[in-house]
Amino acid sequence: MALIQARLALLLLVWFVKGHSTSDNVLPVVSAAEEWEQLLITMHQNSNSQPGVFYGRSSPSMPPYSPPDFMVVSQRDVQKELFKPDKQTRPLPLSFKEHLLKATAPPPTTAPARQRFEVLCYIDRILIRVRKDAFKQNIIKDLKFGKCSVTEQDFQYYYLRHSMDADCGYQKEYNMDNFIYTNQLIYRPTGLIIRDEPFDQDIHCKFDRFFHSFKRGFYPILRGQTHYKTLQTNSIYTLTPQDELGNEMTSYTLNQLMQFEAANPSMSSGPGNQRLYIDECYVTPSSDPNSPLQYKVIDNYGCFIDSKVSESTFVIGDSPTSQKFVMPAFLFNTGSAALPSQQLYMHCLLSHGSSTPSQIAKACTYDSSSKKWKELHGNDSVCACCETSCPEQSTVNSQPVSSTFWTVASNERPTKTH
Structure with a gap:
């Protein structure tokens, strides 16, 4: 019944779109956001229900046990001979009664799930809006609809509005019941690291050819996880x-907060005014600190440079002999939409010195609200050089250390949308 109701809503959308499509494939002069809102308002006024265009998750409200005024069905499901004109009246065929009765149950009461993106299919164009709050960073330059780019944005959404005649890489399919425009919504990040999962999402705009077509279901693919035991270090x-x-x-999911603790237990027997400092840190996909693929997170004698683009921050350790910092888990960009689990290592340069911080011994985090660098223990003036270059010092007191490995895996499973 839900499938029939969703199809009825889609027919209502097609009727509305046909009456509001532009000639010669010229896109409307209003903004994409205004066009979207105008469509929702008009659909609500005409049908007293939400449009069924968001992947069949919304459906029109039907009174219980009231068959629809009209519906379309596939000619594979109903024999056309039963509806040939006749000289006299005759009962409605039993087989077709079953089709009507399938639409009499009440609509589902659960609220539709929030989607990262929504699609409106027109006869002459397509309009897609993508929620910004579903991503950790600005993805406008890496978000594509086939070969076409984002056309507009506001504070909530990215919009991709393109003519069906545009060179976006459409594939067109015609069959007995409908014709279908197919393309892909693609997000492929181009930076060194990934904070949002790349994806290739199929988009199908399906228009009925006066018949109804039941769509098939799909089965999720279950994938197991690998767990690793921590190795000890001397x-x-x-x-x-x-x-x-x-x-x-030893294992995290993408964007889960990871905490690292750097420590030197031998400092406990030293002077009481000593403090551990982290001069620099970087991540590699191998245990080799000299790996050519590196992502620097701390630099410039204690400037947490990753905090300028993420939630990374220094936190107070359990004692002066330790220093902790927190950052969201990420994956190195492999250029593929499929994200396998990655094994990563952290390499740091540690030192110890006076408990009073200086430009060459500090723990500075960038505060995005005030747009200033903040020192963990309050002397913010020592962080002034984080935007440039802090004074060089001898590395005699600094020692390198590497962590044991940890793994980062994708936190989503692939889905198909029709």
Whole structure:
């Protein structure tokens, strides 16, 4: 019944679009946001229901046990001979009664799930809007509809509005029941690291050719996970991946907050005014600190440069002999929409010095609200050089340390949308 109701809503949309499509494939002069809102308002006034264009998740309200005024069905499901003109009246065929009765149950009461994007299919054009709050960063330059780019944006959405005649890479299919325009909504990040999952999402605009077509279901693909046991290290300095509660961790999902603790237990027997500092840190996909593929997170003698683009921050350690920092998990960009689990390593340069921070011994995090660098223990003036270059110093007191590996995996499963 839900499928029939969703199809009725789609027919209503096609009727509306035919009456409001532009000639010669010229896109409307109003903005994409205004066009979207005008369509929703008109559809609500005409049908007293939400349009059924969001992947069949919305359907028109039907009174219980009231068959629709009209409906379309596939000629594979109904014999056309039963509806040939006749000289006298005759009962409605039983087989067709079953089709009408399928639409008599009440619509589902659950609210439609929120989608990252929504699609409006017109006869002459397509309009897609993508929610900005579904992504961690600005993706406008890497979001494509086939070969076509984002056309507009506002504070909530990216909009892609393109003519069906545009060179976006459409594929067209014609069959007995409908004709279909197919393309892909593609997000492929181009930077060194990934904070949002890339995807290739099929978009289908399907228009009935006066018949109804039932669509097939799909089956999710279940994938297992691999768990790793932490290896022990005998180094004087230690660098340990943890969760937010300080428990040792070996696996994360994309954008999960990772905590790292750098420590030097031998400092506990030294002077009481000493403090551990992290001069620099970077991540590699191998245990080799000299790996050519590196992502720097801390630099310039304690400037947390990744905090300018993420939620990364220094946090106070359990004692002066340790220093903690937090950052969201990421994956290195492999250029593929499929994200396999990656094994990563953190490499840091640690030192110790006076508990009073300086330009060459500090823990500075960028505060996006005030657009200023903040030192963990309050002396913010030592962070002034984070935007340029802090004074060079001898590395005699600094020692390198590498963490054990951890894994990062995708936190979503692929789906198909029709």
